[in-house]
Amino acid sequence: xxxxxxxxxxxxxxxxxxxxxxxxxxxxxxxxxxxxxxxxxxxxxxxxxxxxxxxxxxxxxxxxxxxxxxxxxxxxxxxxxxxxxxxxxxxxxxxx
Amino acid sequence: xxxxxxxxxxxxxxxxxxxxxxxxxxxxxxxxxxxxxxxxxxxxxxxxxxxxxxxxxxxxxxxxxxxxxxxxxxxxxxxxxxxxxxxxxxxxxxxxxxxxxxxxxxxxxxxxxxxxxxxxxxxxxxxxxxxxxxxxxxxxxxxxxxxxxxxxxxxxxxxxxxxxxxxxxxxxxxxxxxxxxxxx
Amino acid sequence: xxxxxxxxxxxxxxxxxxxxxxxxxxxxxxxxxxxxxxxxxxxxxxxxxxxxxxxxxxxxxxxxxxxxxxxxxxxxxxxxxxxxxxxxxxxxxxxxxxxxxxxxxxxxxxxxxxxxxxxxx
Numbered sequence: 559x560x561x562x563x564x565x566x567x568x569x570x571x572x573x574x575x576x577x578x579x580x581x582x583x584x585x586x587x588x589x590x591x592x593x594x595x596x597x598x599x600x601x602x603x604x605x606x607x608x609x610x611x612x613x614x615x616x617x618x619x620x621x622x623x624x625x626x627x628x629x630x631x632x633x634x635x636x637x638x639x640x641x642x643x644x645x646x647x648x649x650x651x652x653x654x
Numbered sequence: 655x656x657x658x659x660x661x662x663x664x665x666x667x668x669x670x671x672x673x674x675x676x677x678x679x680x681x682x683x684x685x686x687x688x689x690x691x692x693x694x695x696x697x698x699x700x701x702x703x704x705x706x707x708x709x710x711x712x713x714x715x716x717x718x719x720x721x722x723x724x725x726x727x728x729x730x731x732x733x734x735x736x737x738x739x740x741x742x743x744x745x746x747x748x749x750x751x752x753x754x755x756x757x758x759x760x761x762x763x764x765x766x767x768x769x770x771x772x773x774x775x776x777x778x779x780x781x782x783x784x785x786x787x788x789x790x791x792x793x794x795x796x797x798x799x800x801x802x803x804x805x806x807x808x809x810x811x812x813x814x815x816x817x818x819x820x821x822x823x824x825x826x827x828x829x830x831x832x833x834x835x836x837x838x
Numbered sequence: 839x840x841x842x843x844x845x846x847x848x849x850x851x852x853x854x855x856x857x858x859x860x861x862x863x864x865x866x867x868x869x870x871x872x873x874x875x876x877x878x879x880x881x882x883x884x885x886x887x888x889x890x891x892x893x894x895x896x897x898x899x900x901x902x903x904x905x906x907x908x909x910x911x912x913x914x915x916x917x918x919x920x921x922x923x924x925x926x927x928x929x930x931x932x933x934x935x936x937x938x939x940x941x942x943x944x945x946x947x948x949x950x951x952x953x954x955x956x957x958x959x
Contacts, residue, residue, distance in 0.1 A: 560844070560847060560848060560851060560892075560896075563851070563852075563855075564851045564854075564855060564889060564892070567855035567858060567859060568855070568858065568889075570859065570862070571855075571858040571859055571861070571862040571881065571885075573862075574859075574862030574863065574865060574866055575862060575865060577866060578865045578866055578874070581866075584871055584928070584933055586871045586924055586927065586928040586933055587871045587874060589924060590865075590871065590874055590875065590878055590924060591865065593878065593920055593924075594861075594862075594865065594878045594881055594882070597881060597882055597886060597913060597917075598858070598881065600886075600909065600913065601885075601886055601889055601890075604890070604893065604906070604909065605889075605893070608893060608896065613897070613901075613902040613905070616902060616905040616906065616909065617688060617905070619909050620688075620905065620908060620909055620912065623909055623912045623913055623916070624912065624916075626916075627912075627916035627919070627920055630920040630923070630924070631919070631920060631923055634920075634923045634924055634927045635923075635927075637927065637931075638927045638930060638931065684908075687901060687904050687905065687908065688905075690901055741883050741884065742884065745857060745880060745883060745884040748864075748876055748877075748880055749856075749857060749860045749861075749880060752860055752861075752863060752864035752867065752868075752877060752880075753860065753863075755867070757868075757873065759870070759872065759873050759935060759936060759937050760937055760938065760941050761935060761937050761941035761942070761944050761945045762941075762944075763944065778918075778922070779918040779919070779922075782879070782917075782918035782921050782922060783879070783883060783914070783917065783918050785876055785879040785880050785883060785884075786876055788872070788875050788876065788879070788921060788922075788925060789922060789925075790872070790922070790925040790926070790929060790935075790945065790948065791925075791926065791929065791945075791948035793948060798944065798945065798948050800872045800875070800925070800935055800937075800945070802873060802876040
């Protein structure tokens, strides 16, 4: 019961984030909304593990949290440079 | 092998060894946590992958005081609870602001008085982690912040978080009461 | 004991969900992307935090508890970095926050012209 309530609440919030991702208007708002959607998906996976009494789902949420972060950085970088990497121009900081 | 660093030098070599061992220990703990099996084959595979990760980390030269700040563990005991308290308080403030629609977005600049890049990173990340204030640019020691409302902006202007991060990093706390850049 | 833990779980999960829903509402309601960042950080910090603490009361001292802590810390430490990268990218592309003119100028000044230095990481 408790976990079902939690899952429903998270799904409703996910719908809100998805609505913002569809409305936009700027690409950055969409990225932000997708980032939030990913965070909520991590929560939903964890909660589903509790509903189904299979704690292994937490491993999935760890991986999803990592992918969500790297994905956000990658997409941000892609819309900024239209390229996944660029030369370091001799700068020691390089392609960070 | 010449070491290229980004403005922050990691003291002595012994320090470096401690950090490498600390990294190995943390990776081992993480492996045991994820696996939960104690079969010889699995353990051997775990040791092999930990060794590989540590070798790669040393080759990448990320195992220094910036990349693996193990020395912040003890000072962090007082800092992180304070940060969590601050996060809870400003969460409630921002939640109220969202519900009432009473917002006044503004941009301000504050001076980070930490002595190195790691300290300023901790400060800028703490600002972002606290809802109501987001750091949008870090230039040398000036951090540009987007604040959602006057209340959260004033909390940042008081400079308490700056002083606490200075304490955390072991830097001297600024005596100057004016924390905002360019404020009258 | 069991009942007390259940009550604690309920309190934390419901509070966390309240923060999530308010954050989602703010995400829809706020007018510009920088204001939406604040609403998103509501979900990223206490929304996730309280729900996970609520879940923690249900598992006792097991490996699952440690995994919950790991996920929570992961979200806590990666969130600000992603937010900062997003804010940098927006400013570098002239998507400035909707604030007073003087403040807008301040934000625009932080735009990095040299892309090898500006970066987004």
